Amino acid sequence: MATRIRARLYSLIWPGKCKPRGVHRRLLLLTLGLLPVWAWAQASAPESAQRIVSLAPHITELVFAAGAGNRLIGTVQSSDFPKDVETLRRVGDGLHIDPETLISLQPDLVLGWQAGATQAVAPILKTLGIPLVHINPKSVQDIPDAIEKIGRLTDNNVSAGAAAESIRERLTHLKQQAPTQPVSIVLEINPAPLYVVGNDPLLNNALQYCNATNHFADVPQAAPLIGLENLLANQPDFIVIRSESNRLMKERTEFLAAKGVQAARQGKIIGIDPDLLFRPGPRLVDALEQLCAQLQDQR
Structure with missing residues (x-):
């Protein structure tokens, strides 16, 4: 029985004629042999x-x-x-x-x-x-x-329940504190070429806690490639960019302002750590708290 399972696994890892030879095959079989x-x-x-x-x-x-x-x-x-x-x-x-x-x-x-x-x-x-x-x-x-x-x-x-309840309380607080005036946002994933968040259910849902909407939520792709002319044609209220460093944020803001992006000219560029914002984990709530606070300050 174990031999048949090992053979099945071997075929799954290296299907067809691409099976390894010599030491690579021996390493795999040795690994399988160590399984309890x-x-x-x-x-x-x-x-x-x-x-x-x-x-x-x-x-x-x-x-x-x-x-x-x-x-x-x-x-x-x-x-x-x-x-x-x-x-x-x-x-x-x-x-x-x-x-x-x-x-x-x-x-x-x-x-x-x-x-x-x-x-x-x-x-x-x-x-x-x-x-x-x-x-x-x-x-x-x-x-x-x-x-x-x-x-x-x-x-x-017990500990998992406590952590989960803490997050739910923070989300409830965000929703209660959300301003009544909605704003449109572009979430920039990469500046050049320009990729933005599109049809991403999680992030589009997250923005609701700040009473904000994703300007490109209706495009089919989760991360569409758009041209600068598309950004200029839409002119969102705010643009969220990656906040790796103050220098890069300053350079990006100046570039967008020079090209005619009104959000940049009005100082409505927000920097958020991409690991917080784009990972669907507990730190996404940290990113939301930062985003909602900055949107509130700059509305």
């Missing part, structure tokens, strides 16, 4: 996961928010918060997960999301009986729900 017996039969998430691998940076942050950061044994390259993640093994990046490294960690739970590299390793995990649970917030309200879900998976309900 329970890995071949386990089909459902454990009641209290002890060895967790996170396949996205926002999931890593959610695990720590749930009070289960000490259960993490691996994550992806882009996971950089909190500082405790520096010592974790890396199993790949957002585009590719190394199945050998992932399996060698012997996780009893893998947390992924319904995009990116997670889908590539899902058949392998299913074959091995390693539970894969998706954490994929679609709205801001889903973030505290995700924390509680991780709390249940790790038997960490």
Whole structure:
């Protein structure tokens, strides 16, 4: 039985005629040989996961928010918060997960999301009986729900529940304090070429807490490429840009102002840390609090 499963996994990782030879094949089979017996039969998430691998940076942050950061044994390259993640093994990046490294960690739970590299390793995990649970917030309200879900998976309900409730209270406060006058916003992802947030349900939902709307919410793409002439034709009330440094913010503001963007000429350029704003994790609420406060000050 174990031999058949190993063969099936081997074909999943290297389909067709692209199978590795020599040392690469031996390394894979050695890795599979190190798997404990329970890995071949386990089909459902454990009641209290002890060895967790996170396949996205926002999931890593959610695990720590749930009070289960000490259960993490691996994550992806882009996971950089909190500082405790520096010592974790890396199993790949957002585009590719190394199945050998992932399996060698012997996780009893893998947390992924319904995009990116997670889908590539899902058949392998299913074959091995390693539970894969998706954490994929679609709205801001889903973030505290995700924390509680991780709390249940790790038997960490008390601390996870407290963290989730704190976030819900902050969101309620934001909604109560939101100004009555709506504003339109462009969320800049990359300045050159100019990519902006488009049809992104999570971020468009998040802006509602500041009584703001995304000027490009109706375009089909989540991150459309637009020309400067498109920005000039639409003239949003505010533009949110990446806040890597004061110098870069100043240069970007001056560039947009010189091109005729009214928001830049009126000082309505807001800088937000992209890791806070674009990750669907607990720090998105931090970004919202900053954004709402700055919108209120500059309305």
